[in-house]
Amino acid sequence: MLPRVDERQQRLAELIVGYGVDLRQGQDLLLVSSTANLELARAVGVEAYRRGARFVDLMLGDDQLKRARVQHASEDDLRYLPPAQAERYLHIGREHGARISIQPHFAPGALSDLDPARAGLDGYPGSDALHEVINLRTTNWCVIPGPTPAWAEAVFPGEDDAYEKLWEQMAWVCRLDSADPPAAWRERMDALDAVAKRLTERRFDAVHFEGPGTDLTVGLFPSSLWRSARTTTVDGHVYQANLPSEELTSTPDPLRVDGVVRSTKPLELSGTLIEGLVVRFEGGRAVQIDADRGAEALRANAARDEGASRLGEVALVDREGRIGQTGTVFLNTLLDENAASHVALGSAYLDLVEEESDRGRANESAIHIDFMIGSDEISVTGVTTGGERVPVLRDGTWQL
Amino acid sequence: MLPRVDERQQRLAELIVGYGVDLRQGQDLLLVSSTANLELARAVGVEAYRRGARFVDLMLGDDQLKRARVQHASEDDLRYLPPAQAERYLHIGREHGARISIQPHFAPGALSDLDPARAGLDGYPGSDALHEVINLRTTNWCVIPGPTPAWAEAVFPGEDDAYEKLWEQMAWVCRLDSADPPAAWRERMDALDAVAKRLTERRFDAVHFEGPGTDLTVGLFPSSLWRSARTTTVDGHVYQANLPSEELTSTPDPLRVDGVVRSTKPLELSGTLIEGLVVRFEGGRAVQIDADRGAEALRANAARDEGASRLGEVALVDREGRIGQTGTVFLNTLLDENAASHVALGSAYLDLVEEESDRGRANESAIHIDFMIGSDEISVTGVTTGGERVPVLRDGTWQL
Numbered sequence: 001m002l003p004r005v006d007e008r009q010q011r012l013a014e015l016i017v018g019y020g021v022d023l024r025q026g027q028d029l030l031l032v033s034s035t036a037n038l039e040l041a042r043a044v045g046v047e048a049y050r051r052g053a054r055f056v057d058l059m060l061g062d063d064q065l066k067r068a069r070v071q072h073a074s075e076d077d078l079r080y081l082p083p084a085q086a087e088r089y090l091h092i093g094r095e096h097g098a099r100i101s102i103q104p105h106f107a108p109g110a111l112s113d114l115d116p117a118r119a120g121l122d123g124y125p126g127s128d129a130l131h132e133v134i135n136l137r138t139t140n141w142c143v144i145p146g147p148t149p150a151w152a153e154a155v156f157p158g159e160d161d162a163y164e165k166l167w168e169q170m171a172w173v174c175r176l177d178s179a180d181p182p183a184a185w186r187e188r189m190d191a192l193d194a195v196a197k198r199l200t201e202r203r204f205d206a207v208h209f210e211g212p213g214t215d216l217t218v219g220l221f222p223s224s225l226w227r228s229a230r231t232t233t234v235d236g237h238v239y240q241a242n243l244p245s246e247e248l249t250s251t252p253d254p255l256r257v258d259g260v261v262r263s264t265k266p267l268e269l270s271g272t273l274i275e276g277l278v279v280r281f282e283g284g285r286a287v288q289i290d291a292d293r294g295a296e297a298l299r300a301n302a303a304r305d306e307g308a309s310r311l312g313e314v315a316l317v318d319r320e321g322r323i324g325q326t327g328t329v330f331l332n333t334l335l336d337e338n339a340a341s342h343v344a345l346g347s348a349y350l351d352l353v354e355e356e357s358d359r360g361r362a363n364e365s366a367i368h369i370d371f372m373i374g375s376d377e378i379s380v381t382g383v384t385t386g387g388e389r390v391p392v393l394r395d396g397t398w399q400l
Numbered sequence: 401m402l403p404r405v406d407e408r409q410q411r412l413a414e415l416i417v418g419y420g421v422d423l424r425q426g427q428d429l430l431l432v433s434s435t436a437n438l439e440l441a442r443a444v445g446v447e448a449y450r451r452g453a454r455f456v457d458l459m460l461g462d463d464q465l466k467r468a469r470v471q472h473a474s475e476d477d478l479r480y481l482p483p484a485q486a487e488r489y490l491h492i493g494r495e496h497g498a499r500i501s502i503q504p505h506f507a508p509g510a511l512s513d514l515d516p517a518r519a520g521l522d523g524y525p526g527s528d529a530l531h532e533v534i535n536l537r538t539t540n541w542c543v544i545p546g547p548t549p550a551w552a553e554a555v556f557p558g559e560d561d562a563y564e565k566l567w568e569q570m571a572w573v574c575r576l577d578s579a580d581p582p583a584a585w586r587e588r589m590d591a592l593d594a595v596a597k598r599l600t601e602r603r604f605d606a607v608h609f610e611g612p613g614t615d616l617t618v619g620l621f622p623s624s625l626w627r628s629a630r631t632t633t634v635d636g637h638v639y640q641a642n643l644p645s646e647e648l649t650s651t652p653d654p655l656r657v658d659g660v661v662r663s664t665k666p667l668e669l670s671g672t673l674i675e676g677l678v679v680r681f682e683g684g685r686a687v688q689i690d691a692d693r694g695a696e697a698l699r700a701n702a703a704r705d706e707g708a709s710r711l712g713e714v715a716l717v718d719r720e721g722r723i724g725q726t727g728t729v730f731l732n733t734l735l736d737e738n739a740a741s742h743v744a745l746g747s748a749y750l751d752l753v754e755e756e757s758d759r760g761r762a763n764e765s766a767i768h769i770d771f772m773i774g775s776d777e778i779s780v781t782g783v784t785t786g787g788e789r790v791p792v793l794r795d796g797t798w799q800l
Contacts, residue, residue, distance in 0.1 A: 028482060035442075038435055042464050049468035054477040055524075056465060057484070060458060064442050068449035077454040082428060082495075084457070084487040091482050124455075363734070 005038075008167055011176050012144070013043035017051060019182035020142035020243045021098040025094070026050035027140075028097035030088055032125050033214050034105050035062040037146035040188075041102055048098075053235040057088055061105035062127045063150075066271060070111060070119050074319035078121040088128040093133035096235060099141035104268060107150035111271030112294070119272050122299030126365035133348035137232075143335055145170060154331050173244045173322045178252045185240065191320075192228040196248050199226040199316075202400070204382035206256065207314060209341065209390065211378035216281065218314045218343065219256025221361065223354035233350065245337040246321025251352040254310035254363035255284040261343065265329055265336040265372040272297040273331065277371060284310050286345065298369065302345055307365030314342035319396025320377055337370045341380060341393070342368040406439075408567055411576050412544070413443035417451060419582035420542030420643045421498040425452035427540075428497035430488055432525050433507050435462040437546035441502055449457035449497075456671040457488055460477075461505035461525045463550075466671060470511060470519050479520040493533035496635060499541035504668065507550035508731040511671030512694070519672050520700030528766040530748035537632075545570060545734055554731050573722045573735065575642045585640065593630040595798050596648050599626040602800070604782035606656065607714060607792065609741065611778035613678065616712045616745065619656025620762065623754035626650045626716075630753065646721025646738040651752040654710035654763035655684040661743065665729055665736040665772040672697040673731065677771060685709050686745065698769065702745055707765030713744035719776055719796025737770045741780060741793070744770040 015022050029048045033041035038060070045056040052127040069078065092099050111119045133139060147166040156162035171177060176185035209216045229245035232238050263277035276292030285307040289299050302309040315338055317324065324339040346367035376396035381389050391399035401590050429448045435439035438460070492499050506613065511519045524785050530559040533539060547566040556562035571577060578584035609616045629645035632638050663677035676692030686709040702709040717724065717740055724739040746767035753759040780793035782800075791799035 026477065035438055038438070039770070042462060044434075045462075046468040047464045049465070049472045052472065054473065054480055055482055056469070057482060058460060058462065058465065059453045060460065062442060062445075062458065065449070065458065068446040072449045072452065073454065078425065078456055082455055082457060082488070082491050084484045084491055087484040087487055091484055169478075325720060 004014040007038045008171050008176060008263070010042045012174060013040065013047045015176065015181050016044055016100055016142055016144050016243060017047040018314050018334065019185060020144065020221070020238065021100060021140045023048055023051045023053060023098050024237070026052065028092060028095050029053050029056045030059065030092045030097065030099040030182070031056055032059045032100070032105065033061070033102040033146065034100065034148065035060050036107065036148040036150060037102050037322040037360065040146040044100055044102070059088060059125050063068070063107050063110040063271070064163055065168045066106055066122065066124070067111060067114065069122055070103055070114050073123045075118070075121060078118060081123055081127065084213065084246065086127045089127045089129040089133050092139050093136045096138045096233070099139055101143045102146040103143060103334050104151060104332055106271035107148065108154040109271065109273045110150070112273055114133040116272045116294050116297035118292050119270060120297040131366070131368055132400065135350045137234045137351055138362055140233055140237050142243055143241065143334055144243045145332055169326050169328055175244070175322070189228050189230040189240065192246070192248055193230065196228055198400050199392070202382055202384070202390065204390070207384040208381045208389070209261065209373050209378055210381070213262030214260065214373055214378060216259035216261045216373065217257070217383070218311065219253035220250060221253050221353055221358035223358045224250045224252070225352045225354055227352060242334060242338070244323060244335070244338060246309070246323060247317050249313055249315040249317040249349065249352060251348045251350070251362050252311045252314045253284070253361065254307065254348070255286070257281040257284045257311050259375045262371065263371045264340055264375045267298070267371045268331050268333060269294070269297045269301070269369065272291060274298055286310070301367050301369055305365050305366050307363045308346055308367045310345065310363045311343050312346045312348035312363040312365065312368055313370065316341045316380055316393060318393065318398055323397070333370050336372055340375050341378060342370050342372045344368055408571050408576060409440045409443045411581070412574060413440065413447045415574065415576065415581050416500055416542055416544050416643060417446055418449040419585060419640065420544065421540045421639050422637065423448055423451045423453060423498050426454050426636070428492060429453050429456045430459065430492045430497065430499040431456055432459045432500070432505065433461070433546065434548065435460050436507065436548040436550060437502050440546040444500055444502070459488060459525050463507050463510040463671070466506055466522065466524070467511060467514065467619050469522055470477040470514050475518070475521060478518060481527065483525055485524065486527045489527045489529040489533050493536045494541050495645045496538045496633070499539055501541070501543045502546040502552060503543060503734050504681065504732055506671040508554040508668045509671065509673045510550070512673055513576045513677040516672045516697035519670060519701045520697045522670070531766070531768055535589060535750045537634045537751055538563045540633055541636050541641055542643055542644045543641065543734055545732055551732070554726065558765050561800060562666065568727050569728055573726065575644070577721070586681045589628050589630040592646070592648055592689035593631070595625040595632065597626055598800050599648065599792070602782055602784070602790065604784040604790070606783040608783055609661065609773050609778055611775070613662030614660065614773055614778060616659035616661045616681065616773065617657070617783070619677060619712065620650060621653050621753055621758035623758045624650045624652070625752045625754055627752060640737070642734060644723060644735070646716050646723055647681065647715040649713055649715040649749065649752060651748045651750070651762050652711045653684070653761065654707065654712070654748070657681045657684045657711050661714070663771045663773065664740055664775045666731055667767065667771045668731050668733060669694070669697045669701070670716070674698055684711070701767050701769055702769050705765050708746055708767045710745070710763045711743050711764040712746045712748035712765065712768060715743070716741045716780055716793060718798055719792065724796070733770050736772055740775050740777060742770050742772045744768055
């Protein structure tokens with residue numbers, strides 16, 4: 001079994017470095033991973049040097065160090081990150097470097113027995129600087145999943161071949177089964193971008209989500225754009241920010257979000273599992289956050305700063321995507337968000353707002369936390385400024 | 401076997417954190433290790449959080465990433481380290497934090513098949529800032545060895561129980577066999593510091609090393625001090641900078657070193673093994689560096705800056721030390737230097753010079769590379785300003 005996994009790691013590493021960020025000669029690479037994914041991180045780093053990286057900065061999260069910090073540090077100390085932590089992110093922004101994040105940074109539920117409010121205070125291996133750097137649009141970056149035995153056990157509990165099964169599904173949803181995975185991804189992105197173009201042209205004033213436990217209206221700016229995960233830097237460097245990705249994303253108006261959303265999938269937040277999440281919005285603000293389990297971790301994050309309780313992203317996912325087809329709950333936002341339509345609390349993607357006047361109103365925060373609102377049971381309707389209601393997604397199929 | 405190793409790792413971690421750096425509540429810890437020593441690094445980090453560390457900054461070297469960089473990067477790129485690399489060291493200096501370095505950062509000989517001159521250009525996971533920070537005397541730091549299977553195989557090639565054997569010797573030389581290892585270390589340091597006091601009081605003008613292949617005179621400043629590895633920060637925080645350590649160290653006059661020194665042990669330099677090293681000094685400068693193997697790696701380092709070809713340290717080791725008693729060549733400077741008297745090219749320890757006027761003449765460099773000149777066959781003689789010759793070490797026994 002190990003040689004097969006190694007070969008998949010190598011193929012995944014080549015896809016991420018060669019297609020995902022499309023690393024160029026002389027670029028610096030910030031490589032964020034879990035110690036549990038050291039082998040994959042190493043394969044990615046070696047591949048980066050092969051392609052001419054100048055320096056690979058390896059930043060590792062570790063379940064046991066995280067646990068020890070959350071258990072023992074004072075609240076003030078938990079909030080603390082040294083200046084170099086931000087600098088490692090800012091450097092990549094200044095130098096027009098690349099960033100690869102192999103997720104999860106911690107095993108799902110690794111901190112479930114600890115105080116979720118305290119767990120939510122420790123930002124490592126992230127940084128408040130991350131979204132600032134993303135919005136400079138100077139970095140080609142890519143977030144990818146990396147299977148680990150602990151993660152596999154959480155997804156397929158008690159199954160002997162859990163790790164192998166997770167790798168099989170991962171290889172399939174990453175389209176590694178294709179003879180030419182980059183070509184397969186270009187084809188899928190072309191199809192999604194064609195829908196994105198039509199969505200953008202409609203200039204909807206809002207999108208309305210309806211389904212079991214959910215009745216949420218998310219306002220859009222007049223110049224909000226829709227886009228796939230394939231995008232470009234200010235230098236015109238084309239990259240795919242998430243791998244896999246099946247979503248179309250836009251930036252909402254953070255003051256015009258109203259209603260209730262029930263998350264259709266568990267949310268894994270830095271080692272805390274949040275289940276049965278229900279969030280109520282009024283005037284754009286998340287005024288109530290409840291869950292069957294782990295709500296405190298999201299509440300702590302949402303209280304982080306002014307924008308942390310408002311939306312920075314709205315995203316739509318169709319049923320053609322491979323992730324939804326697996327039927328698996330991966331307990332991993334990167335994957336689960338691409339099985340279903342979703343929203344994110346926190347920092348907005350400014351490149352999804354065309355006009356400067358609107359861009360200044362997009363949400364700002366140190367956090368960016370996605371949670372799922374969709375499944376094929378959820379219908380998505382576009383609402384025009386004139387109040388006309390236009391079907392967008394029904395049974396997971398595009399209506400325009 | 402594994403549970404025994406785990407228990408030793410835990411005991412070693414407690415010794416390093418609790419006695420080596422004697423970590424205090426609220427301190428930040430820079431923890432530098434190899435990925436091959438991740439388990440020990442984790443035990444150290446967890447122990448640090450238990451003792452109230454504010455943040456543990458884990459910095460990892462990795463054989464395969466290093467190899468890939470040395471193989472593929474241009475010479476200019478190889479010399480490059482991002483600003484955050486220095487910042488992570490400088491931060492600890494500014495904040496009066498702690499630093500623990502688990503060595504080796506790369507398996508002995510991991511780069512032996514690559515160009516040693518190129519290998520010598522890549523400073524990661526070190527930094528030019530390191531010796532600047534050490535000389536601020538604001539940090540409590542400790543360098544320790546961490547056994548790995550690859551290192552054990554290099555030390556005991558072909559032996560089935562190499563890893564276990566290396567751990568056994570490591571546990572013994574670290575005095576983990578003692579019921580109270582910190583107490584055992586305090587006793588040994590007290591004994592060494594008593595000799596150091598007598599050596600300092602003699603105010604030798606130079607020390608003269610004589611033995612097979614070696615005839616070297618190393619000049620001292622009028623106010624050069626001798627000291628064990630136990631020392632204090634500017635805050636009066638007592639720590640032991642190396643564990644294990646059996647040496648008495650002083651800072652030489654970088655302009656008054658003359659003669660030839662033949663290294664009695666192989667020198668492991670960032671993955672390159674240097675064997676049969678012979679260095680000739682004239683007027684303080686290393687004017688000729690030869691070796692049976694790997695000389696280029698040391699030459700590249702010695703050409704790094706003005707002070708890199710001059711001495712920053714001279715150290716004496718007696719035969720009472722446990723490392724020499726093992727008879728093992730550990731292929732690791734931290735251990736091998738404590739089996740034998742040695743000198744170091746590069747940065748000097750300013751706290752080993754009492755007078756400001758002398759301190760300004762101590763050597764400055766971005767490097768600090770120890771290599772062995774002693775064994776029990778080497779005699780060490782103190783030379784007074786009047787030319788009197790006073791025996792210091794004969795057959796590894798102190799003569800004063």
